[in-house]
Amino acid sequence: MCFPTSRIFKQQFNNSTALKIYSGLFVVLLCFSFFDSFSQTKRKDRLEAEKRQNLQKIKDLNKIIDKTSEKKEASVGKLNAISERIHKQAKQIDLLTENQQLLEVEVDELNRVKGELSGNLEKLKREYAKMVFAASKSSDRYNKLSFLFSASSFNQLARRYKYLQQYSEARKKQAELIEKVRADLVAEQVKVLQKKQEQSQVLREKITETQNLETLKSKQGEVVEQLSKKEKELKAQLENNKQAVSRLENMIASIVEREIRRSQEREKAARIARQKAEDAENRTESKKDREKEREVDTREERIVDNRSIAMNDEEIKLATSFNSLRGRMPLPVSSGFISDHFGVHNHPVLKGVMMNNNGVDIQTNAGNDVKVVYDGIVQMVVLIPGVNMVVTVQHGDYFTVYSKLSNVTVSSGQKVKMGQKIGVVATDNDGTSEINFQIWKNTSRQNPEAWLRGR
Incomplete structure (x- = not known):
């Protein structure tokens, strides 16, 4: 015959088993919450970094706009700066929208966890209440001593004593777990409030x-409207610019x-x-040797007709390393934006x-240094009306050209290192400070935007 106390303690044992199950579920819940939080944190860090970078670009653009605004009259440079500022402003709004979505x-995740x-x-409270109720019933009817001494054998008494210890520990752990869950719940409620x-x-x-x-x-x-009223002046400026660009192109082509x-x-x-060294070693030439010499001469004539630089080992190494910069080349100025793109495109104001x-x-900003983008040799420093000072640097069979400079600090024949200052950006009469940057491979023009790293 089983004592009522035994049934009660069996019920308490079932309650302690439930405690273990809830404890395991709680740990699993916290693990999933941790991994979700880690993923969201990485995404948020990336987003915050993008926002900081974009805000810095906006700050730089504001300086450029302020400088061009010192001249009361509208200019294409001012229009370009405002247009770029609008682009960055729209990007900032997109980043804020993404931030909203992330929040x-x-x-939602915090509310789910909460x-x-x-x-x-x-559930833990209900189970704990059952344990307390069961314990109170056993306390009213039978005390622990009667439960222990009602054992039929010494071994059973030892098992009952061990069980009572385990049950007491289970109640203690359940109470601690309830407090832990309650504290975590409060913490999640605070997080939800902070996120909102x-x-x-x-x-x-x-x-x-x-x-x-x-x-x-x-x-x-407003700037577009003002510039539209200066169509005649803009066309004259454009014609003068075309002539200057033509002189610059001819100069570059002649250097190449x-x-x-x-x-x-x-x-x-x-x-x-x-060949002479080989002939000196062997004065007796066969017909086959003479045919080989004529073949060599023919190859030499083909090289002269070829429109590419015949490079030595050092130049090949330099050109190869320059080529590896594609897509990650630094800007020749510390800050700025591309105000006019490569190739044929519409004028920003003049229709058609x-x-x-x-x-x-x-x-860029007035007075900024202009730096060479890679190691090379200065091949030409020249003043061309309309584009100011021009510096051409050779990198094996590649050439980089920097125009619209002032205060040039290098000279023809000088070896230069990547990042070395070669001059200062010039500022025109409209208050616009910009340089023209070109890349050539032999006689072929390259699109610098494919070379410059993300801005």
């Missing part, structure tokens, strides 16, 4: 940035052709020297008028 996901914690807390405050802050920022965007678009429209010719003459002289750029124009 919504985080709030709900599960709340549910688990209620962040949401409100991001919303206010987005509203402000949207208002700024509308203001910028209004300014852009000169270096091609020099390199091929050098290579031909080296070949002839090698096309422009052609052999490189890119990079608008």
Whole structure:
């Protein structure tokens, strides 16, 4: 016959088993919450970094706009700066929108965790109440001593004593777990409140940035309207610019052709020297040897006709390392934006008028240093009306060209290192400070935007 106390303690044992199950579920819940939080944190860190970088670019653009605004009259440089500022402003709004979406996901996740914690807390409370109720019943009817001494054997008494210890420990752990879940629930409630405050802050920022965007678009429209009234002046400027660009292109082409010719003459002289050395070693030539010599001469003539630089080992190494910069080349100025793109495109104001750029124009702050993008040899420093000072640097069979400079600090024939200052950006009469940057491979023009790293 089984004592009532035994049935009660069996019920308490079932309650302690439930405690273990809930404890395991609680740990699993916390693990899933941790991994979700880690993923969201990485995404948030990336987003915050993008926002900081974009805000810095906006700050730099504001300086450029302020400088061009010192001249009361509208200019293409001012229009380009405002247009780029609008682009960055729109990007900032997009980043804030993404931030809002991320916060919504985080709030939903926190609410989910909060709900599960709340549910688990209620279950734990119910189970604990059952344990307390069962314990009170056993305490009323039979004390622990009667439960122990009612054992039929010593072994059974030992088992009952051990069980009482385990049960007491289980109640203690259940009480601790309830407090732990309650504390975590409060923490999750605080997090939800903080996230909602962040949401409100991001919303206010987005509203402000949207208002700024509308203001910028209004300014852009005003500048376009003012420039449209200066069509005759703009066309004259464009014609003068075309002539300056033509002079610059002819100068670059002449430098490239000169270096091609020099390199091929050098290579031909080296070949002839090698051939003479071979002839000196063997004075008796067979018909086959003479045919081989004529074949060598023919190859030499083909090299002279080829429109590429004949490079030595050092130049090949330099050109190869320069080529590896594609897509990660630094800007030749510390800050700025591409104000005019490579190739043929529409004029920003004059309708139906096309422009052609052999490189890119990079608008920056007045007085900024201009730096060479890679190791090389200065091949030409020259003043060309319309584009100011021009520096051409050779990198094997590649050439980089920097125009619209002032205060040039290098000279022809000088070896330069990557990042070395070669001059200062010039500022035109409209208050626009920009350089023209070109990349050539032999006689072929390259698109610098494919080389420059993400801005």
